[in-house]
Amino acid sequence: MKYLLSILLTLFLSPALTKAQFMIRGSVMHRSGAIAHATIQAHTVTAVADEAGNFILRELPAGKTALHISAAGYGEKDTTLELRSDTLLTIQLERLAPDMQEIVVSGTLKAVSRQDSPVPVEVYTARYFKANPTPSLFDALQNINGVRPQLNCNICNTGDIHINGLEGPYTMILIDGMPIVSGLSTVYGLSGIPQSLTERVEIVKGPASTLYGSEAVGGLVNIITHKPGNTPALSVDVFGTSWRELNADLASGFRVGKKLRGLAGINYFNYSSPFDHNHDGFTDVTLQHRVSVFNKWELDRKNGRLFSLAGRYVHEDRWGGEFNWNKKFRGGDSVYGESIYTRRWELFGAYELPVKEKMQLLFSANGHDQNSAYGMIPFDARQYIGFLQLTWNKTLNRHDLTSGTALRYTYYDDNTPATATQPERTWLPGVFVQDEITLNENNKLLAGLRYDYNSIHGSILTPRLNYKWNSPDKNNTLRFSIGNGYRVAQVFTEDHAALTGAREVIFMEALKPETSWNTNINFVKRIYTTSGGMIGLDATAFYTYFNNKIIADYDSNPKEIRFQNLSGHAVSRGVSLNLDLALISGLKLLAGATYMDVYSVEDQVRTRQLFTEKFTGVWNIGYQFPKWGLSIDYTGNVYSPMRLPLLSDTDPRPEFSPWWSIQNIQLTKKIGPELELYGGIKNLLNWTPGRGLPFLIARANDPFDKQVQFDADGKAAVTADNPYGLTFDPSYVYAPNQGIRGFLGIRWNRTAFKK
Structure with missing residues (x-):
């Protein structure tokens, strides 16, 4: 009866309530400009500000209205106003030290x-x-x-x-x-x-x-996915390129009942127009047709406890190969193509236990099914992984303790000799504990230890120690860490490169787990200008020492990839620097550079690691023109030479790649509070790895090695038809083979929704 009365009252009173509903339209600002993606809450309505800081709150009741405004990197603000009509509002937030709210x-x-x-x-x-x-x-x-x-x-x-x-x-x-x-x-x-x-x-x-x-x-x-409660009611992002690529993203945040919030998203990518700009008879870029669907749910529970559940499904069809390949040639030896069908599902979630202590259960499961043909070599594989982890967090005076236990199960099976007798099943239970000790306001120490038992390799112990100091004003931070790591060989991860050529995988021994010791020092410095700008510096020096490193030997025999544990040691060391600059004028710069030296030592012979540069640099430069609702972004990277695998002493390709760089420019125009257009040019320098080379893919004219003659040692012989003594091999690769292209896109966000 009371429910019937509630319904009748609602029906009679709804016209009056509708008349008493108003709207707040406004913007969130800082003295340096607009604050994008701020969250504005009033009653049961939430809005997310757009790139220009604009927001709309709809269907608000008349009377006293409390607003809560928050944005990453800025101090939160609460304000109250008397709402008796539609209202225009400007909200000012103060910037906090970067990282404080991240x-x-x-x-x-x-x-x-x-x-x-x-x-x-x-x-x-x-x-x-x-x-x-x-x-x-x-x-x-x-x-x-x-x-x-x-x-x-x-x-x-x-x-x-x-x-x-x-x-x-x-x-x-x-x-x-x-x-x-x-x-x-x-x-x-x-x-x-x-x-x-x-x-x-x-x-x-x-x-x-x-x-x-x-x-x-x-x-x-x-990868941290969106929370359903912070997702726009509807967002659309679609762009295409002059290479006839099409990418579309659609996402929606919604509520079911009073306690359940959801997020649904779908991504569609299609590239089905092959190009052969380097005239080697092969597609420059793999053609792809992919659909990815994502769904996430969060339940409002008592005392704010967490419960989330998410799932994702991916279906992809990709192929690359000779320009005249089509699916009727799949798996044959007349026209070369590499065709991969991928089906993948994932389910994962988190549940905070309803107990006094802070305990959380993480769980996930995923399956990966792959049906492939690399030329006439079929490769079919299935992998299933289950994961459970329970963590417990407890604060005792200056000690912040985190402990937990984890269990991971991996099932892997394919049609190669690696799993010919039976699928690979691996159980990996483990326990871990860490203690974060607050020595004083400016010093912290973290110590951790983990024990795992791998059902194939046995017991593995991994400790770590971290120390942090910061100045009283939080503008200087020093971190030091030392820790141990380990890695167990994954069959497909180690040998997938062999499938794309005539190379045979050779495991020279039963591979042992790799172990490593790493230490690094990190220093962060922030400088604030008198005009309200900020300069951030982030410098790191790192050093890693490996035992039992698993080495892929491409050099001993061009028909093989040999895997074995290194009998010596390997080292990865270097320094990196990041610069973050934000000026009140609207200029933003984020740039970084890393210098590193990665090598192995065996029998007193030092060998530089394949496919590894010594220097890399990146940048992201942006400038806003608020008056016109326009912004410009210039992004790019630069890499120094890498050592590449050659197939013979007479291979005419250089052993080291040249310096190379990919650079992009983009213009973005705001049209109203919810719509924006963007477009620009990718790979401004039109850089491709085949530039200046006699060829990129070895023996592209004979991908099945039908015309190759081999000597008594099994190596390709030098003949009139094969003057360099090569076999077909596409592993000489270090950069994307996609040249300059334009792109144009549109974004639309319905930023206000009922919470």
């Missing part, structure tokens, strides 16, 4: 301000990546100092992420703190992560095995 979780497994974290964590927001829009996270990371997306094949365009010169298997990719991308998906899963679901990316450089286990030797990339 909350990170990757360094210590708990949410802390970036400034307070004893572990240096780099944070890049979705706004940063919009300066150079790309269809996937893999491409987006190209303008982060010390991080490089590395292409591993000229034909299928497989790739991985290098951190400070260490190859992809040393980098752990997380989504919301969970190891979603690993093993098989390290190669093909990265391109399926769209920017549309990314709120920010956190990067930790150096071993993180104490908290995250295997694969986090070189560092980790943690």
Whole structure:
């Protein structure tokens, strides 16, 4: 009966309530300009400011209205006004020291301000990546100092992420703190992560095995997805390029009932027009058709406890090869092509236990199914990973304790001899503990220890120690860390390059887990100008020493890739510097440079690592013209020479790549509070790796080696038809093979929605 009365009252009173509803339209500003993406809350209505700081709050009741305004990097503000009509409002926020409001979780497994974290964590927001829009996270990371997306094949365009010169298997990719991308998906899963679901990316450089286990030797990339409660009601982002690429992102935040909030997103990418600008008869870039669907839910629980559940599904069809290839040639030996069908699903979530202590359960599961043909070599593989982790956080006086236990199960099976007798099943239980000790207001010490038991390799112990000092004004921060890491060989990760040529994988021995010791020193300095600008400096020196490093030998035999543990040692060392400049005039600059030396030593012979530059630099320069609603962004990177694999002593290609650079420019125009147009030019210098070379792909005219003659040792012989003694091989690759192109896009955000 009471529900019926409520309904009747609502029906009778709704006209009156409708008449008493008003709107607040306004902007969030700082003396240096507009504040983008600020959150404005009033009653049950939430709005997110656009790039120009503008927002709209609709359907507000008359009377006293309390507003809460917050934005990353700025002090929060509360204000109250009497609402009796539609209102125009300007809100001023004061800037805090950078990092003070940036909350990170990757360094210590708990949410802390970036400034307070004893572990240096780099944070890049979705706004940063919009300066150079790309269809996937893999491409987006190209303008982060010390991080490089590395292409591993000229034909299928497989790739991985290098951190400070260490190859992809040393980098752990997380989504919301969970190891979603690993093993098989390290190669093909990265391109399926769209920017549309990314709120920010956190990067930790150096071993993180104490908290995250295997694969986090070189560092980790943690993709933090949007929270449903902070997502616009509807956002659309579509762009295309002069190479006939099309990328579309659609996302929506919504509420179901009073306690359940949701986020749904879909990404569509299509590139189906092949180009052969270098005239070698092969596609310059892999053709792709990809759909990625993402859904995330959050439940409002008692006492603000967390419960979130998310899922993602990716379907991709990609191929590269001879220009006249089509699917009827798939798996045959008449026209060469590399065709990969990928189906991938992921489910992951977090649940805070309903107990007095702060305990949280993380869980995830994913499956990766791949059906491939590399020329006439078929490759079918399946990988399933399950993950559980329970953490407990307890504060006792000056001690902030975090402990936990984790369990990871990996199932892997393919059609190669590696799993011919039975699929590979790996159990990896582990326990860890860390203690963050506040010595005083300006000094912190963090000590951690992890124990894992790998069902194949046995017990593994990984300790770490971190120290942080900051000046009383928080403008100077010094961090020192030392830690141990380990890595277990992943079958597909180690041998996938062999499938794209005539190379055979040879495991010279039963591979042992790699171990490493890393130390780094990080110093951050902030300088504030009298006019309200800010200059930030972030310098790091790093050193990593490896035992049992797994080495891929491309040089001993051009028909093989030999894997074995290094009997000597390997070193990765270097220095990096980031410069962050923001002026009241509207100029923003983020630039960085890294110098590194990565090599191995065996039998007193020092060998420089393949595919690794000594110097890299990146920049992101932006300028705003508020009067015209216009902004310009100039982004780019530059790399020094890398050592590349040659196939014979007579191979005419140089052993080292030249200096090279990819540069981009973009203009963005605001049209009203919810719409913006953007466009520009990518690869302004029209740089491609084949420039100045006799060829990029070896023996592209004979991809099945039908005309190659071999000597008694199995090596290609020099003949009139093969003057350099080569076999077909696409592994001589160090840069994207896509030239200059224009792009044009549109973004539309419906920024106000009912919370």
